Amino acid sequence: MATKKTSTFSSKPASGSMAPWLGIAFIIILLDQLSKITISKLFVYGEEKVITSFFNLVLAYNKGAAFSFLANEGGWQRHMFTAIGVGAALYIIYLLKRHSGQRMFCWALSLILGGAVGNVIDRIWHGHVIDFLDFHWPSFGHFPAFNIADTAICIGAALFVLDELRRVNK
Secondary structure (H helix, E strand, O other), rough: OOOOEEEEEEOOOOOOOOHHHHHHHHHHHHHHHHHHHHHHHHOOOOOEEEOOOOOEEEHHHHHHHOOHHHOOOOOOHHHHHHHHHHHHHHHHHHHHHHHOOOHHHHHHHHHHOOOOOOOOHHHHOOOOOOEEEEEEEEEOEEEEEEEHHHHHHHHHHHHHHHHHHHHHOO
């Protein structure tokens, strides 16, 4: 009796079909950590290198969350944001297992997972998140510095919204 193999990207989850999604998350973590190690080795804290008229590389530390939310607190926020990141990662893995056949949804979750874990690694290892991408415009000023993990989380969130809008319109 022949068994029918379900494709990794089909609408029904197949055994082991979480592997591509975890692979995407791993690639994000790897790129994020390698970029942070490189910047940390090449720059001292606060050092800035002008790349273009609107983009700099800068070594910045963020003890808070997005846009330095709660960065000036006494240190408890490190543990809270680490716990939130770990909890989110575990829930995302659960969702990936249940919905591994939904491509856009799993792309979104994989990007968010990789970004969340990348920033959790920083919080555990350094006590803060390493940021280095600094965009600025003359009339606006500097956007808060961010990193590859933050970028992956934002792209993942946008894909998640797009996936939900697509699902609602069906």
